[in-house]
Amino acid sequence: MNDREKTYWRRFAAEARHLGSPLYESLSLAADEDPALKALAARARPGQPHANLLFAAVHFLLLRGAAHPLGDFYASLGGTRGGDAFPAFRDFVLTHADAVASLVETRVTNTNEVARSSVLRAGFVALGQREPLPLQLIEIGPSAGLNMIWDRYGMRYRRDDAVAMGIAPDAPLVLDCELRGGIMPPLSPLPRIAGRVGLERDPVNLSDPDDRDWLRALVWPDQPHRLDRLDRAIAIYLRSPPEIRPGDALALLPDALAKMPPQDAVCVYHTIATYQFSAAMKQALTTILAEAGRPLWHLSFEFDGTDYALTLTRHHDGVAQPERLAVAQAHGGWIDWRA
Numbered sequence: 001m002n003d004r005e006k007t008y009w010r011r012f013a014a015e016a017r018h019l020g021s022p023l024y025e026s027l028s029l030a031a032d033e034d035p036a037l038k039a040l041a042a043r044a045r046p047g048q049p050h051a052n053l054l055f056a057a058v059h060f061l062l063l064r065g066a067a068h069p070l071g072d073f074y075a076s077l078g079g080t081r082g083g084d085a086f087p088a089f090r091d092f093v094l095t096h097a098d099a100v101a102s103l104v105e106t107r108v109t110n111t112n113e114v115a116r117s118s119v120l121r122a123g124f125v126a127l128g129q130r131e132p133l134p135l136q137l138i139e140i141g142p143s144a145g146l147n148m149i150w151d152r153y154g155m156r157y158r159r160d161d162a163v164a165m166g167i168a169p170d171a172p173l174v175l176d177c178e179l180r181g182g183i184m185p186p187l188s189p190l191p192r193i194a195g196r197v198g199l200e201r202d203p204v205n206l207s208d209p210d211d212r213d214w215l216r217a218l219v220w221p222d223q224p225h226r227l228d229r230l231d232r233a234i235a236i237y238l239r240s241p242p243e244i245r246p247g248d249a250l251a252l253l254p255d256a257l258a259k260m261p262p263q264d265a266v267c268v269y270h271t272i273a274t275y276q277f278s279a280a281m282k283q284a285l286t287t288i289l290a291e292a293g294r295p296l297w298h299l300s301f302e303f304d305g306t307d308y309a310l311t312l313t314r315h316h317d318g319v320a321q322p323e324r325l326a327v328a329q330a331h332g333g334w335i336d337w338r339a
Contacts, residue, residue, distance in 0.1 A: 009038070012051040016220070019331055023073065023085060023222040024055060030086035037093060043105050047276050050104075052111075052218065057103035058089065060217035061096055068092045074221035108202045109276075110143035111218040113226070114233040115332030116271045116301060117150035118157070118177035121167075121187060122335060123269075123299050123310050124150070126325055128191025130314075131297065133265040135191050138256055140249045140285075141273035142198035144206055144215055146233045148242045151190055153233070173232040178334035185326065185337035194264045196242050197256060199249035206234050206241075226331070250284050257292045266292075269299035272308070272330060289315050301328070310335075 009032035016024035028051055031037045041050035062071050070092045071077045073085040093100050127135070142148050154171030157164050159179040165187050168174070179185070205211045212234065219227045245252055253268070260266045268289060274282055289298055298313040298320075307327040314321045328335040 009051060012049075015330075019220075019329070021220045021222055024051075024220055026084065027055065027086055027089055030090075034090065037090065040093065040097065040101055041104060043101055045105070045108065047278070049109055049276075052109045053104045053107060054093075054100070055220075056107070056109070056214070056217045057100045058092055058096075059219075059221055060103060060214055061099055062092075062221075063213055063217055066092075066096065068095070075224045076219065076221040076227050107214060109218060110200075110202055110204055110215065111272075112143040112146040112204070112215060112230070112233075113272070113331050114146050114153070114173070114229050115175050115177070115226075117147050117153055117332065118155050118175045119301055119310055119326070119328045119332050119335050120147060120150045120269070120271065120299075121155065121190075122185035122337065123301070123312060123325055124191055124267075125186040125188060126339060127267060127297055127299060127312060128189070129186060130312075131191070131265045133192075133263070134194035135297075136194050136260045136264045136266045137196040138253070138260075138266065138268045139196070139198045140253070140268060140270040141276075142200050142244060143202075144204035144211075144234070144237070145198050145200075145242055145244050146230075146237055147271055148196055148198050148244075149233075149237055151193065152236055155187075157185075157187065172236055173229065175229070175332070177332060179337075180334050181336040181338070183337040183339075185335060194261070198242065198244040199252045199256060200244050200246060201248055203244045203246050206238055250281060250288065253285075253288050254292075257288070257294070257296070260294075262294070265297065266294065267297040267299055269301075271301040272303070274300070274302050286320075289313075290318055290320065303330075312339075 009028050013025045013028035041054040044050050044053045070088040072079040072081040139148050154168035154174035156166050156176045157179050204215055295316040301310045308330045310326040312323045312325050325339040326335050326337045
């Protein structure tokens with residue numbers, strides 16, 4: 001067995017445990033010992049995470065109506081069965097091997113976790129405290145764009161089971177976020193948003209049932225509350241979709257920056273996107289921001305090797321000034337403000 005593969009599947013299992021998915025934790029640990037399943041998952045495009053694609057392919061087929069006892073383990077399908085789901089999972093994959101392989105080979109993990117907007121809100125309010133000009137926002141890798149409309153959602157920030165701050169409690173979707181640590185994050189007032197655009201290699205067309213179902217399949221099936229949240233966010237998004245430009249984000253970014261109105265401030269941002277970047281791509285992003293020819297801001301919510309960190313960097317005259325604002329749960333379930 002390849003030690004690197006074993007480390008990957010066990011790392012995914014640990015992440016699933018941390019994020020509250022015992023189903024995917026157990027399936028990952030079992031798949032780690034199954035060469036046939038790992039070989040099928042390895043047919044993913046370069047740079048795509050194998051576990052996410054294999055699990056999403058199975059979930060997609062079940063959501064589309066594939067009848068199998070595995071569905072009894074999936075709360076997203078109304079299943080309530082506990083215990084070891086792996087024998088049923090393995091049987092489903094082998095029974096539908098061609099369809100699963102086709103999805104793994106052709107799809108990408110364009111997950112859009114809406115709850116990250118409660119982390120983004122704090123970041124953008126902090127940015128507004130530092131920048132008086134209206135903001136032009138550029139999101140790298142927005143997928144379906146649901147976190148481009150972070151300011152359209154209601155939010156409840158809780159501390160010790162009490163609501164510390166409620167925002168738009170009557171909104172069609174209200175996100176819950178736990179406050180940790182001793183510092184209250186800045187949550188209002190909102191900065192002035194002059195415009196927003198996304199740059200996405202594989203944009204999701206939410207008007208297309210196939211694209212929409214794939215996005216839903218990427219939600220972990222033992223977390224049906226996330227599926228409900230996603231469906232509500234899609235309905236809000238479709239009322240007034242922001243612009244998403246298709247293509248390689250790094251190729252599109254210099255032109256997008258050059259065309260931003262000079263009277264506004266610019267912020268490039270992304271959430272859990274650069275883990276799919278190679279080292280060269282990460283360096284290219286840094287270079288583009290440094291050589292933009294204008295002051296700009298960079299807000300990132302990414303894994304920094306230790307935590308999922310919310311970091312705000314000001315780029316001015318070739319100098320980057322990073323500030324670690326917070327650490328948070330990857331799915332936006334809690335935030336610990338540090339700035």
